[in-house]
Amino acid sequence: MAVAAQQLSSVPVLAAHGLAIDYDTESSPLRVVEDVSFTVESGERLVLLGASGCGKSSILKAIAGFVKPAAGTIAARGRAITGPGPDRIVVFQEFDQLLPWKTITDNVAFPLRVARKLGKAEAIERATEALAAVGLSRVADSYPHTLSGGMKQRAAIARALATKPDILLMDEPFAALDAQTRRNLQEDLLRLAEELHFTLIFVTHAIDEAALLGARLLLLGGQPARPLATLDTSSFGIADVGSAKFEAVVRHVHEMLFDGERQHVRG
Amino acid sequence: MAVAAQQLSSVPVLAAHGLAIDYDTESSPLRVVEDVSFTVESGERLVLLGASGCGKSSILKAIAGFVKPAAGTIAARGRAITGPGPDRIVVFQEFDQLLPWKTITDNVAFPLRVARKLGKAEAIERATEALAAVGLSRVADSYPHTLSGGMKQRAAIARALATKPDILLMDEPFAALDAQTRRNLQEDLLRLAEELHFTLIFVTHAIDEAALLGARLLLLGGQPARPLATLDTSSFGIADVGSAKFEAVVRHVHEMLFDGERQHVRG
Amino acid sequence: MSEADLTHRAEPRAATVSPAFLAFGRGFRALRRSFLARRLLVLVLLAIAWQLAATYKASPLLFPSFTETLSAFFQSARTEDLLSSAGESMLELIKGYALAISIALVLVSLATTVPFMRDVLQTLTAIFNPLPAIALLPLAMLWFGLGEASLLLVLVHSVVWPFSLAALTGFEQVPETQRLVGRNYGLTGLRYIFYILLPAALPSILSGLRVAWAFAWRTLIASELVFGVSSGTGGLGWFIYRNRNDLLTDRVFAGLATVILIGLVVEFAIFHLIERYTVERWGMQRAAQH
Amino acid sequence: MSEADLTHRAEPRAATVSPAFLAFGRGFRALRRSFLARRLLVLVLLAIAWQLAATYKASPLLFPSFTETLSAFFQSARTEDLLSSAGESMLELIKGYALAISIALVLVSLATTVPFMRDVLQTLTAIFNPLPAIALLPLAMLWFGLGEASLLLVLVHSVVWPFSLAALTGFEQVPETQRLVGRNYGLTGLRYIFYILLPAALPSILSGLRVAWAFAWRTLIASELVFGVSSGTGGLGWFIYRNRNDLLTDRVFAGLATVILIGLVVEFAIFHLIERYTVERWGMQRAAQH
Amino acid sequence: EGLIRIVQQFGTVFLPLDVIRDQHLVEKHGKALGIDITTEWHQLSGGAVVNDALLSGNIDIAGAGIGPFLTVWDRTLGTPLEVKIVGALGAQPNLLLTNKASIKTLKDFTKSDKIALPAAGVSVQSRILQIATEQQLGSGHAHDLDSITVTLPHPEAAAGLISGATEISGHVSNSPYQEKELQDPKIHKIFSSYDVLGGKVTPTVLYALVKFQKDNPKTFQAFTDALREATAWIAAHPKEAAETFVRVEKSKLPVAFVEHTLEEPDVIYTVAPLSSKKFADFLYRIGAIKHHPASWKDYVFQELQSENGS
Ligand SMILES: Nc1ncnc2c1ncn2[C@@H]1O[C@H](COP(=O)(O)OP(=O)(O)OP(=O)(O)O)[C@@H](O)[C@H]1O
Ligand SMILES: Nc1ncnc2c1ncn2[C@@H]1O[C@H](COP(=O)(O)OP(=O)(O)OP(=O)(O)O)[C@@H](O)[C@H]1O
Ligand SMILES: [Mg+2]
Ligand SMILES: [Mg+2]
Numbered sequence A, B: 001m002a003v004a005a006q007q008l009s010s011v012p013v014l015a016a017h018g019l020a021i022d023y024d025t026e027s028s029p030l031r032v033v034e035d036v037s038f039t040v041e042s043g044e045r046l047v048l049l050g051a052s053g054c055g056k057s058s059i060l061k062a063i064a065g066f067v068k069p070a071a072g073t074i075a076a077r078g079r080a081i082t083g084p085g086p087d088r089i090v091v092f093q094e095f096d097q098l099l100p101w102k103t104i105t106d107n108v109a110f111p112l113r114v115a116r117k118l119g120k121a122e123a124i125e126r127a128t129e130a131l132a133a134v135g136l137s138r139v140a141d142s143y144p145h146t147l148s149g150g151m152k153q154r155a156a157i158a159r160a161l162a163t164k165p166d167i168l169l170m171d172e173p174f175a176a177l178d179a180q181t182r183r184n185l186q187e188d189l190l191r192l193a194e195e196l197h198f199t200l201i202f203v204t205h206a207i208d209e210a211a212l213l214g215a216r217l218l219l220l221g222g223q224p225a226r227p228l229a230t231l232d233t234s235s236f237g238i239a240d241v242g243s244a245k246f247e248a249v250v251r252h253v254h255e256m257l258f259d260g261e262r263q264h265v266r267g
Numbered sequence C, D: 001m002s003e004a005d006l007t008h009r010a011e012p013r014a015a016t017v018s019p020a021f022l023a024f025g026r027g028f029r030a031l032r033r034s035f036l037a038r039r040l041l042v043l044v045l046l047a048i049a050w051q052l053a054a055t056y057k058a059s060p061l062l063f064p065s066f067t068e069t070l071s072a073f074f075q076s077a078r079t080e081d082l083l084s085s086a087g088e089s090m091l092e093l094i095k096g097y098a099l100a101i102s103i104a105l106v107l108v109s110l111a112t113t114v115p116f117m118r119d120v121l122q123t124l125t126a127i128f129n130p131l132p133a134i135a136l137l138p139l140a141m142l143w144f145g146l147g148e149a150s151l152l153l154v155l156v157h158s159v160v161w162p163f164s165l166a167a168l169t170g171f172e173q174v175p176e177t178q179r180l181v182g183r184n185y186g187l188t189g190l191r192y193i194f195y196i197l198l199p200a201a202l203p204s205i206l207s208g209l210r211v212a213w214a215f216a217w218r219t220l221i222a223s224e225l226v227f228g229v230s231s232g233t234g235g236l237g238w239f240i241y242r243n244r245n246d247l248l249t250d251r252v253f254a255g256l257a258t259v260i261l262i263g264l265v266v267e268f269a270i271f272h273l274i275e276r277y278t279v280e281r282w283g284m285q286r287a288a289q290h
Numbered sequence E: 001e002g003l004i005r006i007v008q009q010f011g012t013v014f015l016p017l018d019v020i021r022d023q024h025l026v027e028k029h030g031k032a033l034g035i036d037i038t039t040e041w042h043q044l045s046g047g048a049v050v051n052d053a054l055l056s057g058n059i060d061i062a063g064a065g066i067g068p069f070l071t072v073w074d075r076t077l078g079t080p081l082e083v084k085i086v087g088a089l090g091a092q093p094n095l096l097l098t099n100k101a102s103i104k105t106l107k108d109f110t111k112s113d114k115i116a117l118p119a120a121g122v123s124v125q126s127r128i129l130q131i132a133t134e135q136q137l138g139s140g141h142a143h144d145l146d147s148i149t150v151t152l153p154h155p156e157a158a159a160g161l162i163s164g165a166t167e168i169s170g171h172v173s174n175s176p177y178q179e180k181e182l183q184d185p186k187i188h189k190i191f192s193s194y195d196v197l198g199g200k201v202t203p204t205v206l207y208a209l210v211k212f213q214k215d216n217p218k219t220f221q222a223f224t225d226a227l228r229e230a231t232a233w234i235a236a237h238p239k240e241a242a243e244t245f246v247r248v249e250k251s252k253l254p255v256a257f258v259e260h261t262l263e264e265p266d267v268i269y270t271v272a273p274l275s276s277k278k279f280a281d282f283l284y285r286i287g288a289i290k291h292h293p294a295s296w297k298d299y300v301f302q303e304l305q306s307e308n309g310s
Helices: A002-007 A056-064 A104-114 A120-133 A149-162 A179-196 A207-213 A244-258 B002-007 B056-064 B104-114 B120-133 B149-162 B179-196 B207-213 B244-258 C019-033 C035-057 C066-079 C082-113 C115-128 C133-144 C148-172 C176-184 C189-200 C202-226 C236-245 C249-277 D019-033 D035-057 D066-079 D082-113 D115-128 D133-144 D148-172 D176-184 D189-200 D202-227 D236-245 D249-277 E012-023 E025-033 E047-055 E066-076 E124-137 E154-163 E177-182 E193-197 E210-215 E217-236 E238-248 E255-262 E276-285
Strands: A014-023 A030-040 A045-050 A071-076 A088-091 A167-171 A199-203 A216-221 A226-232 B014-023 B030-040 B045-049 B071-076 B088-091 B167-171 B199-203 B216-221 B226-232 E003-008 E038-043 E062-065 E083-090 E095-098 E114-117 E149-151 E168-172 E188-192 E204-209
Touching (some): A014 A056, A179 B244, B056 B199, B104 C189, B149 B167, C082 C202, C082 C249, C133 D249, C133 E154, C148 C202, C202 C249, C236 D133, C236 E047, D066 D249, D082 D236, D236 E154, E012 E255, E047 E062, E066 E083, E066 E204, E095 E177, E114 E154, E124 E193, E204 E210
Parallel strands (some): A045 A199, A045 A216, B088 B167, E003 E062
16 A cells, blocks of 8 residues: 555655644643644655654654544545554654563564564564664674663664664654764664655754754744744755754754753743 | 761772673673773762763663672772662663652652651652752653653653762763753753762763763773773863864764774674 | 554544534443443343343242342341341451451562562462362361451461462562662662552552452352351351252342442442552553543 | 662672682572572471471371371372372363463453453453352353363353453553554554563463462362262362361372472473563563572 | 263262162163163262252252252242152261260350351251250250351361360261261260151151153162162171272271171161151241141152151
8 A cells, every 4th residue: 555655646645734632631631732734745854853841752653643633634645544553663762662572683573574574584684684784783682671771772773674664753763872873873764764765754852963864854842832943954964964054054943942041841 | 977978088989990790691691891990089070981782871780789790899988889779869761760650749759758858848849849940840740651751851860869969870861851951951960069069970972961061081982891091071161062172072082982983883 | 442542542532523423422432431331331231141041041949030139139138137247258358358468468578578588488379379278177277266267267378379479470570670769769678668669569469459359258258158157157158058058049149149249349449449540540550441 | 688689680790708608608509599499498398397287286187297198198199099180180170271261361352452341351350250169050050060061160260250350450561662562563453462462461461370270279179079070080179078088187188288289390390480481581570599 | 761860979878879889770670670771970069069950950869968858849849840859868866976074965065165067057967956955955945056056067077076176075977977986985975866856867868850750750760779779788788888888989988997887776778768857847947948748758759658757
């Protein structure tokens, strides 16, 4: 279905209109996101930026089909999203997203097996490659609880990338990684996005990372969170990092998000 | 005891000599850290820097008394560390360090109550202040599972700071926070460190954060990890961030850690 | 409800449907949401099934119908000692239950504090858990006599092992980070157990309490028959046994229905509410729809 | 071992002690580390306590000593049908146990998939769990006759409710993120249960299996006493009943000792090993020292 | 027709059934009547369970105490499930025993004593004790001793009485426990059920649905013939009978001991129920049964009515 729909390139891969998200609380429902609309074309990369607790993960979960919007619609390739599915692979923000009863390799091979796309040997092979790419070959046969925080995140990234998804939703995947590993994975991600032409929704707090990875930035703010602005950053590549133009955009975004004052964001 | 020892300022607050850490694995024990030595004077701030999975959290856990060194010694104020204790308060790397059965306020008040230092009303009051400082007043009466990842981390930071600890061990506490919140909390931390004169051991991946927060940086690398170098960065304050000297140090550290090459660190 | 819906914690709030559907939909949804209504529906369905099965078998001496049981229940409650028997049994049950839970908590606390005690507890559990109450009878007589003490012993035996097992498993499943947090604040021994392990293991402990409660009932009813009861002072088990020997099966079922009623009340008024206001509220256990 | 040590996963590796201590220390530590040795020690201590208590009471008709029981055990194993009785009971037990666990898994799977079934299961559990087997006997006879089927029914009744409860609690405690991961890969229905919920809930399920196993034994022995030899030629319960009627208390205890022995073997050769190679290995449950 | 399912419980009183089983007497008498009969043997414990099995149609011939029989007779009278006695098994006394030298009569029991009974309040033993109490203490005092009776199965009660290590100081017993208990010099008899009821008592009877006899007259006939033959054979061959008991029941009791209990002068094997009417009267009087049989013949099958029962 994904392939068939891809040909109808007039339909956006993802489209949200007037999205609002509520959570049940003990008293009344709490609105955390309101009136968010965006469309993402095939192969595009959208980055969500916003203060801690503003609702980025919630939007991602709504796209993934885990949270039902309180208002508005989200559609993937023209079809309203009614639940989760393997066309929208998620890298969660949490460290405990690896299944503790599977070795790292089996964790990475798991979605490949579940989708019945690959045979056992093939799945293991692809998992091994994906783990090598994130520098986890040494612990391929370990269980998740013996890994450091950053290693767990890398394994989750490898698992998501190995599925070669149609749409990839990543929630601060690089937050626990050192500068070098982060840079390597950013490069890998950009390269894979080109190669596999997948659509990426990415949440991050690092504005430079946002500018580098995103073709478009969606800045969120307020309470409940609404879109503050949308920026086109498709022109930046790895080489531009540190350039004056790049830095200017980063500063601009920072100002838009935090209007320069010392302030504590909603919480 | 902590107060009494503080007067013997000749004894370092923390001293590690030839520290090595092993983990039991299914086959043989795995050495992850070797021959690490350092001393931290009272009120000093030591930052551990190193690639993902190199053993920073393990060292922190050894200082906290959760992991027994395989070789070498660690002493706090001259006494060998035999187990965990409230003189060394830890902010863990994990999101699930809040106790799910307590509201955010009660979570922050918990160590104050447990230490029998404060009465209930006082503890709640101090918790409320600490939460206001990290921007979490709105969710003071919520339970942890309703918080976003960054909000959980902020609550954990508030909890640790509210205890006014003698030694504070922080494991990537700001990783899940947006730029502005991060900067605010860095400032708060530096101010509190001055005011309360506590000793800080801090793990981070952000080299600029390390240079800003640390009075001394301990760079780790290799497999098993050994100290690569120690840097004095006590001269930098918030105002220096972005200055040429500051950026030079950041670049220098980056080169020492990752020797400029694209590489994947041990994993 | 579809599969996918299961993963939704946030409930839909807005709906745009035709008003005709709306009323019906609202009623149905209200029913689906109301915990009590759904439980009542289940109970009514069960009662109907019972009535039909009994009518079909037409063997009132072995299997009285729901309505026969109901009238026997009211009659026994009015003219016989059904209610006072039930009260007596409840009293005994609560004593034995409380005693057993306390003993089990002490054992499990010891086992978490002293490694060797863990071996002792696990071995004791493996030994005593499969032993039927009847095996204890001679020993109980020898050491505790024929009165209440022996009955309590048997009750405690039926509760203490399964509950210890559940509590120990619960304690051992407590996430590493939460343990470390407790240790970090200097908690040890009983304070550590009380402030960290117990609340963190509450879902398992509640499930253990439920199983233990049920087994306490089973054992009490069964052992009021076997021993320890002087005639004339027996509880619900004795009521059931007497009527069973007199082939007054409708009263036997009325006695059993009393057990069930008490069980349902305890389940929904105690365990369920505790669950709802603790582990579900804390996000430690998936919430049912209430 | 001190409190604080409990939180150490990493064991000390290096030691610098005088050689004199070293040998002793090594021996003691080896003992402390060897799972089997510690369990054996517990068993030996219990046997000694038993022997002393029995000698003190000096009432072999009610409470034979350990050595008397031991010799009765060997004698019954050689000249009587103790072992074949035990085999027969085991067979029955395994049948009933397997049946009950399968039924419970189906019920719990339904309950996790269809919300209304969750209400049904919880209500059924609250109703049937506290009912003693005796309440089922007339019904069992009415529907299933005097044969094996009735015995199995009673066995299933004793196992299915507590195990369902444990499994359901286990399922509901599965961390949210792991559920979401499973859903994200498109797992629904049985595949979701099998690939995500079952392994994630394994600690609770193992604890439920243990409790269920013990209660299956208890119930089997107790109902073999009532059902006698109607089904087959009578198992261990019947062996115990016969010898009890002949006032051969040492053989009664030998029969009970057989129950215990089988229980210990199953515990240490099956449940313990499963635990060690699954949940403990996966870091889902704190490891004991082995 | 052609199938008979028989249930028995534990004890020497069921010896006639053991003999029938051992010597295939039902099959033999069936042949004589011209049919092939298959017998199915069940062993259950407890009168209530036996009644359940009978009423649920799982057995044809039930063996249980006179008390459970009268109850089921009373409840089913006039219904399709009506039951009647096929035959008694034998007369055996139930003895009240004590291990306290100070206790000579019922009046000597004090509050600190405990009398063990199976199913206090409702069992045959319990009824006997109530009748005896009434006789000794006067009418209206039947339940005076109820407060010191405790429910305890015979084996535990016997073990408790013999060991003297428990509170039990009295036990309304039956065979073979009472013989075992009396072997202990500390234990002596206070009364026998024969004294209480004024003659020999058959505490246990075999009964069947009236419907069974109607539907299977020949099978039923074969069984009653077999029962008569077995009863007669036991009287003539006590030693062989004792051996049969030990063999069929796989009992570990010494043959000599069983033979000794069989040869007690008080023990006779008879198909006619004895003193059953007195039980019925008592149960009716205290309201345990609603129908008052005019004669013992009201609740036995035709075949038995010519016997010298009571
Ligand atoms: N299950 C829940 N119940 C109630 N409120 C919730 C729940 N989950 C999230 N929230 C609230 O929704 C808001 C947004 O949360 P979300 O996780 O989407 O933030 P975020 O933008 O991802 O933040 P962060 O950068 O810290 O991860 C927060 O205020 C949080 O308190
Ligand atoms: N319980 C354990 N059992 C076995 N190995 C472990 C265990 N915990 C950690 N390790 C190993 O120890 C090494 C260091 O882990 P640690 O968590 O200290 O790294 P870190 O420097 O904190 O990394 P990160 O920046 O990713 O958090 C890793 O290789 C990890 O696999
Ligand atoms: Mg988030
Ligand atoms: Mg770490």
